Amino acid sequence: MNDSSMTLYKRRRRRNQAAMVLSCGAAGAGMVALVWILATLVLKGASGVSLAVFTQMTPPPGSSGGLLNAIFGSLIQTLVATLIGTPVGILAGTYMAEYGRNNGLTSVVRFINDVLLSAPSIVVGLFVYEIMVQPMGHFSAWAGCVALSILVLPVVVRTTEDMLLLVPDSLREAASALGAPRWLVIQKVCYRAARAGLITGTLLAIARISGETAPLLFTSLNNQFWSVNMNAPMANLPVVIFQFALSPYEDWQQLAWVGALLITVAVLSLNIIARTLSSPRASDR
Structure with a gap:
């Protein structure tokens, strides 16, 4: 050299x-x-975790209480949003991967999905406020569910398309050679091969919306009391944390720390499950 x-x-x-x-x-x-x-x-x-957190409602200042109504509200709104957004996202991703891989509509949908994936959540909240809250004349849990479902949608669409594109075309060709129609090939072959990835995408979408505050401030707002009425304001953990953390009351601030810890543990658990399902060992089973 x-x-x-x-x-x-x-x-x-x-x-x-x-x-x-x-x-x-x-x-x-x-x-x-x-x-x-x-x-x-x-x-x-x-230090603030106790049985009261899971059994009592959010308290007025200076009183003891918990986060039961906020936990219930977050769970029900997240569940409904997932049930709304996930099927639509899977169907859209299926079309993009199986029926329209190279056409112009898929390119447009993919571009819009990428924009929506990176859009600030507060923009989604303002959009749902304009199309639902203002015409209805009041905040509601349904509006919160719609806002969260819009945030679920791009994550599920992207994951579904990517996972289905990873399925080898030879599997589709083999199933078609046996006389199976295309919809049955997708259902019995492609979905089964991409099952772990589809579940992972859904879990990641749930993890994303679990701590969203801005969309709920403009849609479901909050409720200090227990409520199962989806057509009225409903308590939720992110908004309770936001309001309690900014308050001058130490008991509210302590509950805000507890609520933040609960959301962090939930999101961390979902991410661990998603990582486990997406690992090569899980895919080989």
């Missing part, structure tokens, strides 16, 4: 080492921030 080659090699080696140091430093800073946030959340939130 001549002198010029050795000089070039050393220069590239120094650049590589500098890039590695910067990359490791950035990763370390991110990990420190994450651990700091989680540690603070656990220290402040775990």
